[in-house]
Amino acid sequence: MSTVSVVIPTFNYARFLGRALDSALGQTHAPSEIIVVDDGSTDDTPAVLERYSGLVKVHRQSTCGASAARNAGIALS
Numbered sequence: 786m787s788t789v790s791v792v793i794p795t796f797n798y799a800r801f802l803g804r805a806l807d808s809a810l811g812q813t814h815a816p817s818e819i820i821v822v823d824d825g826s827t828d829d830t831p832a833v834l835e836r837y838s839g840l841v842k843v844h845r846q847s848t849c850g851a852s853a854a855r856n857a858g859i860a861l862s
């Protein structure tokens with residue numbers, strides 16, 4: 786069985802983040818890790834991530850853009 790890492794970059798998308806994490810956690814083939822890269826969010830993203838403490842890895846960085854956030858997540862996987 787293969788392993789799967791899920792990388793979710795986010796910037797001020799707290800309103801969608803919970804649904805994305807629930808979807809990743811609810812897959813038939815559970816991911817070996819879920820990494821969320823918070824690219825400098827100023828909304829409620831930290832509060833949403835707190836609800837998933839222990840289930841996801843979180844990396845926070847200053848705003849660098851979507852590509853940099855994805856690359857950071859891939860490097861951490």
